[in-house]
Amino acid sequence: MTMKQPSYPRHIDLAPVHHVQGTVKLPGSKSISNRILLLAALSGGTTRIFDLLASDDTLVMLMALQTLGVKWEQIEGTQDYIVHGVNGVLPVHQADLFMGNAGTAIRPLTAALAVLGGDYTLHGVPRMHERPIGDLVDALNAVGMRIDYTGNPGYPPLHIRRGQLTSSRMKVRGNVSSQFLTALLMAAPLMAREEAMQIDVVGELISKPYIEITLNLMRRFSVEVERDGWQQFIIKPGQHYRSPGSIHVEGDASSASYFLAAGAITGGPIRVEGVGRDSIQGDVRFVEALELMGATITMGENWIEASSNGPLKAVDADFNHIPDAAMTIAVAALYADGPSTLRNIASWRVKETDRLAAMATELRKLGAQVEEGADYLTVTPPAEIGTATIDTYDDHRMAMCFSLASLDGALRRGNRVRINDPKCVAKTFPDYFDVFKKIAEQTLI
Numbered sequence: 427m428t429m430k431q432p433s434y435p436r437h438i439d440l441a442p443v444h445h446v447q448g449t450v451k452l453p454g455s456k457s458i459s460n461r462i463l464l465l466a467a468l469s470g471g472t473t474r475i476f477d478l479l480a481s482d483d484t485l486v487m488l489m490a491l492q493t494l495g496v497k498w499e500q501i502e503g504t505q506d507y508i509v510h511g512v513n514g515v516l517p518v519h520q521a522d523l524f525m526g527n528a529g530t531a532i533r534p535l536t537a538a539l540a541v542l543g544g545d546y547t548l549h550g551v552p553r554m555h556e557r558p559i560g561d562l563v564d565a566l567n568a569v570g571m572r573i574d575y576t577g578n579p580g581y582p583p584l585h586i587r588r589g590q591l592t593s594s595r596m597k598v599r600g601n602v603s604s605q606f607l608t609a610l611l612m613a614a615p616l617m618a619r620e621e622a623m624q625i626d627v628v629g630e631l632i633s634k635p636y637i638e639i640t641l642n643l644m645r646r647f648s649v650e651v652e653r654d655g656w657q658q659f660i661i662k663p664g665q666h667y668r669s670p671g672s673i674h675v676e677g678d679a680s681s682a683s684y685f686l687a688a689g690a691i692t693g694g695p696i697r698v699e700g701v702g703r704d705s706i707q708g709d710v711r712f713v714e715a716l717e718l719m720g721a722t723i724t725m726g727e728n729w730i731e732a733s734s735n736g737p738l739k740a741v742d743a744d745f746n747h748i749p750d751a752a753m754t755i756a757v758a759a760l761y762a763d764g765p766s767t768l769r770n771i772a773s774w775r776v777k778e779t780d781r782l783a784a785m786a787t788e789l790r791k792l793g794a795q796v797e798e799g800a801d802y803l804t805v806t807p808p809a810e811i812g813t814a815t816i817d818t819y820d821d822h823r824m825a826m827c828f829s830l831a832s833l834d835g836a837l838r839r840g841n842r843v844r845i846n847d848p849k850c851v852a853k854t855f856p857d858y859f860d861v862f863k864k865i866a867e868q869t870l871i
């Protein structure tokens with residue numbers, strides 16, 4: 427896989443920018459890319475994937491599939507791939523797989539490998555070993571799978587052995603990560619039972635729109651899931667993944683949020699291309715939050731544009747459905763006309779870093795007053811944004827959303843926002859600062 431990975435310095439200094447406008451072509455969606463890669467690998471037939479995301483998270487999935495004996499090739503000079511599906515039978519039964527910090531890789535692969543059976547170990551970067559996976563392991567082990575923890579119980583690394591499926595009913599908790607349900611859904615058609623597989627969700631499910639992405643893409647690969655709301659999912663027997671022939675990856679709606687927010691903060695207009703009205707990503711609903719803040723949004727089939735006239739309004743809303751793009755709102759709140767509150771975002775604590783704590787600490791450096799609750803954040807904007815050095819905690823979204831602190835002249839002339847360790851954006855958007863620089867015409871130091 428070739429990646430246009432710029433070599434960023436130890437830090438990037440962003441000088442004040444008053445106005446940004448223009449058009450950005452978005453990189454592919456991480457959530458769609460990693461789901462399609464796994465579905466294409468498991469299915470019967472060959473799949474051509476257009477516009478796959480080139481990033482750390484997709485690289486770990488591609489490398490894991492290769493180690494498992496799945497053949498794929500990249501079409502030279504493009505982000506298009508051809509994946510030769512294994513039709514539910516992985517050629518390699520023993521492997522050690524590095525999963526980086528990609529939740530969308532380790533969770534679905536754990537379920538698929540446990541069901542297909544073999545001798546596999548899965549591990550990642552140190553933070554991955556602090557991100558919970560216990561609810562998924564419990565759900566699988568309860569129906570006869572054999573997954574052990576080789577480090578701390580409840581967390582990767584994992585050792586998967588061949589199990590024996592003992593039931594067609596599974597249950598999984600949904601209040602820590604929706605990726606556990608996604609993983610079970612994607613693995614269910616591999617379970618080859620004579621009766622339907624049923625998955626019950628225990629308690630409240632978070633991040634619901636990501637389940638819609640999963641169901642939508644499973645359907646593209648010929649598997650229909652019946653459902654009763656968010657509580658019960660049924661996969662009828664006799665369904666197998668079949669390649670759709672070719673499939674296109676939409677632009678990443680979470681990555682769109684930084685540019686759309688920049689348009690809303692400075693007036694814009696800024697247009698993002700690659701995602702629009704017909705998107706299957708829940709994060710397109712980020713624009714509803716921008717609208718609440720007073721921005722004007724227009725959308726086409728494959729583009730979204732944000733502009734505004736006048737300062738942003740404060741917002742108080744539930745962000746459980748868009749946990750990733752919500753981080754962008756927390757930084758946009760620096761420009762609002764009063765305190766903003768982001769509610770129901772407890773999942774932030776178990777992502778790339780403890781994002782509630784990290785966000786509070788870094789927003790305070792810019793002069794904001796921040797109240798950090800167990801599952802909410804209230805941001806009271808400063809009169810003006812002072813010079814600050816932002817730590818990014820190896821969290822791509824911390825780096826990307828804090829670039830917005832350099833906008834709209836709130837940052838006084840002569841001041842600057844320094845983003846430490848900018849290369850962490852490689853998780854989902856390796857050339858983010860080049861694209862941001864183009865749109866903001868800033869100087870990278």
Ligand SMILES: O=C(O)C1=C[C@@H](OP(=O)(O)O)[C@@H](O)[C@H](O)C1
Pocket residue numbers: 456457458529530602603604605608632633636749750773
């Ligand atoms: O399924 C997915 O593609 C994702 C689900 C969300 O995680 P949670 O369900 O853990 O909130 C989101 O934060 C993550 O970036 C991608």
Ligand SMILES: C=C(OP(=O)(O)O)C(=O)O
Pocket residue numbers: 527528529530750777778823854
């Ligand atoms: C939470 C995220 O990633 P992951 O897919 O690793 O959960 C994210 O990209 O913000």
